[in-house]
Amino acid sequence: MIKHKDHFHGSDLEKIEKIYGIKKEDIISFSANVNPLGISPRLREKIASEIDCITTYPDRDYVTLRQSIADYCNTEIENIIVGNGSTELISLFIQIKEPKKAMILGPTYSEYEREISLGGGKTIYYPLREDNDYVLDVNHFISKLSEDIDLLVICNPNNPTGTAINNHDMRLILDACKECDIFVMVDETYVEFAENIKEISSVPLTRTYGNIVILRGTSKFFAAPGLRLGYAICSDADLMQTMNRRKDPWTINSIAVVAGTIMFSDSEYIEATRKLITTERNRMYDLFKKSSRFKPYKPQGNFMLLQIMEDGLTSQELFDRCIKEGLMIRDCSTFPYLGENYIRFCFMNPEDNDKLAAILLK
Ligand SMILES: Cc1ncc(COP(=O)(O)O)c(C=O)c1O
Numbered sequence: 001m002i003k004h005k006d007h008f009h010g011s012d013l014e015k016i017e018k019i020y021g022i023k024k025e026d027i028i029s030f031s032a033n034v035n036p037l038g039i040s041p042r043l044r045e046k047i048a049s050e051i052d053c054i055t056t057y058p059d060r061d062y063v064t065l066r067q068s069i070a071d072y073c074n075t076e077i078e079n080i081i082v083g084n085g086s087t088e089l090i091s092l093f094i095q096i097k098e099p100k101k102a103m104i105l106g107p108t109y110s111e112y113e114r115e116i117s118l119g120g121g122k123t124i125y126y127p128l129r130e131d132n133d134y135v136l137d138v139n140h141f142i143s144k145l146s147e148d149i150d151l152l153v154i155c156n157p158n159n160p161t162g163t164a165i166n167n168h169d170m171r172l173i174l175d176a177c178k179e180c181d182i183f184v185m186v187d188e189t190y191v192e193f194a195e196n197i198k199e200i201s202s203v204p205l206t207r208t209y210g211n212i213v214i215l216r217g218t219s220k221f222f223a224a225p226g227l228r229l230g231y232a233i234c235s236d237a238d239l240m241q242t243m244n245r246r247k248d249p250w251t252i253n254s255i256a257v258v259a260g261t262i263m264f265s266d267s268e269y270i271e272a273t274r275k276l277i278t279t280e281r282n283r284m285y286d287l288f289k290k291s292s293r294f295k296p297y298k299p300q301g302n303f304m305l306l307q308i309m310e311d312g313l314t315s316q317e318l319f320d321r322c323i324k325e326g327l328m329i330r331d332c333s334t335f336p337y338l339g340e341n342y343i344r345f346c347f348m349n350p351e352d353n354d355k356l357a358a359i360l361l362k
Helices: 013-020 041-055 063-073 085-097 111-118 138-143 167-179 203-207 237-246 254-263 267-289 315-323 350-361
Strands: 080-083 101-106 122-127 151-155 183-187 212-217 230-233 294-296 303-308 342-346
Touching: 041 254, 041 267, 063 080, 063 230, 063 254, 080 085, 080 237, 085 111, 085 183, 085 212, 085 230, 085 237, 101 111, 111 122, 111 151, 138 167, 151 167, 167 183, 167 203, 203 212, 267 294, 267 303, 267 350, 315 342, 315 350
Parallel strands: 101 122, 101 151, 151 183, 183 212
Antiparallel strands: 080 230, 212 230, 294 303, 303 342
16 A cells, blocks of 8 residues: 555546556546536537637626526526636635634535635534434534624535535524524535435525525536636625625636536536436445445435445555556545545446445455
């Protein structure tokens, strides 16, 4: 086993190439959580003929793009702001809110805490409990909210646990937060993969709640992390105005504008993605549930978290076994609350999933 201190993000293929001597083109990333179907066929067909779009500046207000996002999400254009990936919007939003004390449901994506601490804020984690399979106990959680907290961050479905909060529970959280004057940021990067998206997405709640901002992107579901196109949905007009004022102009390039407009309307591709992920999610969960080596947590997104139950077997050892076969999984030991016995992988094409399962279950 190669001993290394590095932990790899799904985008660290160059690092892997150096350490393991495997060409990055030969690696299948089960770690980046990107749609295995690749980009929308309609986008592939049309984008080349649109290339002259880069000869002009994009529309500063991004009206056409925001309208296609509003149609896709079933909301109004006034509620949409676009960004250079959801990352720009997470950062911008936290810079504007300047939370002194933020609460994050963990374990989760690390970028929220990083941004909060860059602004000088303090983060406290509310831990999702393993003995409840990382599903939130909403009443207990609400009892821990207090007026000294100014921001709550929820990733829904959550990376890396794959668990999700439904609309009923989200309403309870938003009501409790309203009473304590807490703003809620919900990262819905993975929501479009959920079978019951209508019960999980908080977009309809923005009609009645002003204390929520939802973040989404095209990196995962539309397999376009290199395009850097994200968006936020929020009905607080003052906050939207402040975000627009603070944002650098033209951070979304003209190709992303054209690409976004095309792919949000490719309903055949959207349907095919949802169908593939639902089938593979059910199949892989059932398969790993039968194994005594792993405990899988019921996933709602396009990836699954597993606890390694076999004594002495670590996440790094499994990472090593898989990468030697060209398959890159996520060693979860860097996530808060997860030790050396957790791995995560996303659902790829059926043959690749079979290959990974064979290695992990051997
Ligand atoms: C939960 C979550 N939010 C946001 C991001 C970043 O997304 P984007 O590429 O849209 O900036 C990631 C990337 O891994 C993620 O897992």
